[in-house]
Amino acid sequence: MPLHLYNTLSGQIEELTPRTGRPLGIYACGPTVYDYGHIGNFRTFVHVDILRRFLKLQGTPLRHVMNITDVDDKIMTRSAAAGQSIDQYTAKYKTAFLEDLSALGIEQPEFLARATEHIPQMVGLIEKLVERGCAYRGENGSYYFRIASFPGYGKLSKKDLGGMEDGARVDVDEYDKDSARDFALWKAAKPGEFHWDTSLGPGRPGWHIECSAMATEYLGEDFDLHTGGEDLMFPHHENEIAQSESASGKTFARHWMHIRFLLVEGKKMSKSLGNFYTLRDLLLRGYKASAIRFLLTSVPYHNQLNFTFDGLTESTNAVERLRSFAARLHKGGFPAGRNISLFEATERAGRDFIAALEDDLNTAEARAAIFELVRLANSHADRHELQTENVPPILDVLARFDAVFAVLENRDDAVTRLALDWAAKENRLNEAAPELVAGYALSAEAIDRLIEERNAARKARDFARADAIRKDLAEKGIVLEDSPGGVRWRRK
RNA sequence: GGCGCGGUACCCAAGUGGUAAGGGAGAGGUCUGCAAAACCUUUAUGCGUCGGUUCGAUCCCGACCCGCGCCUCCA
Known part of the structure; x- marks a missing residue:
């Protein structure tokens, strides 16, 4: 059975299969590199990694792209304040991000796409939208997308456009938009501001356009799956759909996966609440990378995870238990032969593990299948009923587990x-x-x-x-x- | 206000119309100079409250209470 995933667009759990003859195309919204990544970011990236690893385990060829947003308003402000170019400023955090991915055992996608390296593609896309009458130039030189030109607007986040006009806020900088809801495709540079000189005039891209341009560049105008944190559903992903589908006339991503936010000690993580943690904060407190990764997968991506320090301690112990079990198997010293009931239980655990992940990536249930096998095999071993021929199949199940969860190897x-x-x-x-x-x-x-x-x-x-x-x-x-x-x- | 999610043992948490996975912690035990580690056993007549549907509901429906998220930069 192939993977079945909840699709935000349809509101249903649907089979995720690539179009015939092509690798499965995934576009994953990545980080904006203005600071070190926090555990909320990594909850999303770890779950995308679980998805990625599971698809690979199932033998699905992948073409997975993740963007790195290395130009935006926050980066401009902060780099200016630091007296650095945006390249200088973001280089440090790009590197840190890649180190953090590695620390958490997150595999790098086939393509890492940097916004600043795809400006021509974005400009091209904006020009196409202007030609088609879906975008216009404002008096200050910025370009905007005309939401009224896209009837499907709101289909992803299930928003009623009519109701949203009321009380919409108008940014003072964007007084020249035709409608308050229209969003910027290209932001004209103010005097002295960092900019690219392009056929659209001096400026920088808006946020949403980079994902449309880069997804199209690497995956084509229509592709299989788009992922991101739940907050990106609106307006970011909604805007991506509007731009991309207006330009191409095709369905952008067929399938949308949104990872729910994690809470910290029961509340949304925020600096003002003092419950904001980067990965590095936790490592410096002495928590292990494997425990952090394991905790982040303890609750399926589609449910909220309440991140606590107690939970981190529990995960540390749980990972230890798994590693001890693996070590016990490798150490050997078992009687010859094969215990049939344990052999059957092993096969069952392997099947249950896969079935749980196929069912909308139910990581909690997948883990339960493995722990059940651990307990059963340990008790057999204590009674000298775990036999030599039981070892390879159990190790095989553990290998499949670790191909997805990646916590057994101690780094x-x-x-x-x-x-x-x-x-x-x-x-x-x-x-x-x-x-x-x-x-x-x-x-x-x-x-x-x-x-x-x-x-x-x-x-x-x-x-x-x-x-x-x-x-x-x-x-x-x-x-x-x-x-x-x-x-x-x-x-x- | 609009949209959505959740309330399951001491804590975290999965799940099902037919009688409650798993992890952690606690307790007991094996082992041990002490200890740690490891392993085993054990811990919910009940799944927010109240009604309803049903032979039967934690799971379906309704109301209510509580918590949370999104709607704005945000993973």
């Missing part, structure tokens, strides 16, 4: 170390948890030396000394685990 220490390096470079180490800084200041060799010292103390039955060493390391976030095979350490 957490490396990611945290990068975050600390970044903080040091940015002079922000004071924002990091002190024990984290202390712990990472210890080299692996130094830790090993302390462990040897403790082992010697234990052998001499000097448990006071041994416990003191463990306690000291624990205060630096380093946990020692004694086991028959020796002492292992890990960062908490």
